[in-house]
Amino acid sequence: MKVSSAQIATGLRDIFPECADMALSNETILGDLPEWDSMAAVNLQSFLHQAFEIEVPLELLSDETSIQEICDFLVSPVDNESAW
Amino acid sequence: MVETMQKRSDPIQTPGVAIDLNAAWMKNHDALAANCQELNRAMHQATQKVYDHMQASLAETPPSAGEALLQWIQKLAWSSRQYHQVLSDWLISHVDQAPDLTPATRRQARFWVRQINEMIAPSNFFWTNPQAVQRFVRSDGRSLLNGWRNWMTDLQRGDGLLRLTDQESFSVGQNVATTPGQVVYRNALVEVIQYAPQTERVHPVPVVLIQPWINKYYIFDLTAQNSLVRYLVCKGFSVFVTSWKNPDADMRHITFEDYMCNGALATIQVARTICRSPKVHAAGYCIGGTLLAALMGWLAHDEHQPVADVTLFATMLDFSQPGDLGCFLTPDTLSAIEQAVAAKGVLKDNLMALTFRMLNPSELIWRYVVNNYFYGEPPPRSEILFWNSDSTRLPEAMCNFYLKSFYIENRMATPNALKVTQRPIDLKQVRQPHYLVGAAKDHICPWQATFQTCHLVRGPVRYILADEGHITGFVNPPSPWSKKKYWAGAASRRRDHNKWLQRQTPSKGSWWPDWVAWLTPRSGKKVPPPSMGCKTYPALAPAPGTYVLEP
Numbered sequence: 001m002k003v004s005s006a007q008i009a010t011g012l013r014d015i016f017p018e019c020a021d022m023a024l025s026n027e028t029i030l031g032d033l034p035e036w037d038s039m040a041a042v043n044l045q046s047f048l049h050q051a052f053e054i055e056v057p058l059e060l061l062s063d064e065t066s067i068q069e070i071c072d073f074l075v076s077p078v079d080n081e082s083a084w
Numbered sequence: 085m086v087e088t089m090q091k092r093s094d095p096i097q098t099p100g101v102a103i104d105l106n107a108a109w110m111k112n113h114d115a116l117a118a119n120c121q122e123l124n125r126a127m128h129q130a131t132q133k134v135y136d137h138m139q140a141s142l143a144e145t146p147p148s149a150g151e152a153l154l155q156w157i158q159k160l161a162w163s164s165r166q167y168h169q170v171l172s173d174w175l176i177s178h179v180d181q182a183p184d185l186t187p188a189t190r191r192q193a194r195f196w197v198r199q200i201n202e203m204i205a206p207s208n209f210f211w212t213n214p215q216a217v218q219r220f221v222r223s224d225g226r227s228l229l230n231g232w233r234n235w236m237t238d239l240q241r242g243d244g245l246l247r248l249t250d251q252e253s254f255s256v257g258q259n260v261a262t263t264p265g266q267v268v269y270r271n272a273l274v275e276v277i278q279y280a281p282q283t284e285r286v287h288p289v290p291v292v293l294i295q296p297w298i299n300k301y302y303i304f305d306l307t308a309q310n311s312l313v314r315y316l317v318c319k320g321f322s323v324f325v326t327s328w329k330n331p332d333a334d335m336r337h338i339t340f341e342d343y344m345c346n347g348a349l350a351t352i353q354v355a356r357t358i359c360r361s362p363k364v365h366a367a368g369y370c371i372g373g374t375l376l377a378a379l380m381g382w383l384a385h386d387e388h389q390p391v392a393d394v395t396l397f398a399t400m401l402d403f404s405q406p407g408d409l410g411c412f413l414t415p416d417t418l419s420a421i422e423q424a425v426a427a428k429g430v431l432k433d434n435l436m437a438l439t440f441r442m443l444n445p446s447e448l449i450w451r452y453v454v455n456n457y458f459y460g461e462p463p464p465r466s467e468i469l470f471w472n473s474d475s476t477r478l479p480e481a482m483c484n485f486y487l488k489s490f491y492i493e494n495r496m497a498t499p500n501a502l503k504v505t506q507r508p509i510d511l512k513q514v515r516q517p518h519y520l521v522g523a524a525k526d527h528i529c530p531w532q533a534t535f536q537t538c539h540l541v542r543g544p545v546r547y548i549l550a551d552e553g554h555i556t557g558f559v560n561p562p563s564p565w566s567k568k569k570y571w572a573g574a575a576s577r578r579r580d581h582n583k584w585l586q587r588q589t590p591s592k593g594s595w596w597p598d599w600v601a602w603l604t605p606r607s608g609k610k611v612p613p614p615s616m617g618c619k620t621y622p623a624l625a626p627a628p629g630t631y632v633l634e635p
Contacts, residue, residue, distance in 0.1 A: 035446050045466065
């Protein structure tokens, strides 16, 4: 599956209307978004599930996660249980 | 008389805080004038910025009338954000710089100013939210029509709350709370679930998880991907969990002591009997942790100790700095809550849910106003939000005791100030090792407050600070993709959380493996797993049991 950072940026602008003025690139990290916090991560997780039908683990969606890293996960998702 | 009427009509005292704030400034006219001039100057600067922005974009020619409207809306939103930022900053400084306010009043004023600032954010209004207008134009108005329907559905439900999550996507026992197990004990207050072993041999010392009864137990067992219960059984632990009954008015007389003796202590007894283990690892989350700590103080009077060690997740024992929740809990508000609870026999679930949502309004209120009503979308699919929306009620006696003894009088932090079944609770007599977990962005139990437990108990303490919130700091499974981090280190008898943190280095990933590494050497050599239930406590029903399904 091909995933572009532009697709993710569209979702971020939907969830975070306050970041409409921000330039979002592959290197943008989630902690840069206004109002980013752990519950915002839940919303982003939900958007990614709706848009790409892939369950992105909340553990990936932290302050330091870049848009590129989300794209990378969506291309090759890994099951958590395999890490246990 | 007037004061009494004011307290009755305004139990949370917002006008009172505003009056106090105003009175504080009126004592210092010069400072007030300078403060207002600062607002004037910042507004002027913002207007200049808006003017320049508008001038620069006048030359652009939009391709169509629809695009022209959207571009105009985007400019309007941009301008509104400039003014909103100025006003928000000024309101905060107006509170922070107010002379001679008591710390409590300043904290309350800051809380309500934050509520106002987040409420008046431009994105919360249709014409200053470009995404909302864009969806309206592109869907020929259907987005707003759907939003209207969502609003009507919320109103018809009558609980005063908006939906946080798509309730249809989850079902307890189907795709959340699915780890195999059996209810092995049931009384009028609690069901005890024993989880089936997943390994050929298990540690002889079981883990007992005491659940916060403000929501349902399955925060410990969400999905297969993030279930703490599943993780523990995969690591060779026998796990027992409390699943509390959701009380109704008939249970109004149930006390904190009942929760402790008939709930937590009963569960420990069940686990010890089935596993034939003299001791258990006991762990509690939030109010479940507070209950466990009280039990430990209560058990400290006895010679035999059924608990080997204690783990407290996001748990306050010293309530002197309870964060924003303290804004709702003053002697006056407690009196109003007591009256409301007396009328119903329980503290209603929607009142508690609204309170917790107000602690994080941008994420738990306004984001859903925009999504559900302006975008006309269904709320997101999230197991955490599903659990979060599955609130419970609190019985009158327990609720009043808990709020008064802990939030108002802070009795647990003072040796022997709290009495449970006539036994004074002195945490200094609790000598078991403690594993404490706080969350850096916790709005409900600030980690600074949870850290105070380090010096309240006598036993050795390992403290973990997870870099997340109250729920996401706890639901924290290991994952190769994890970007989470935590700080961990010895913290026995420490008081200064900042000094402790300065000496720690962050670790990447989940703290769950650290907890298992802490538990394992205390758990004995592995043995064949116990049966599911036993003669004294036979299996009664498959997990998730019946209490968790009760509305």
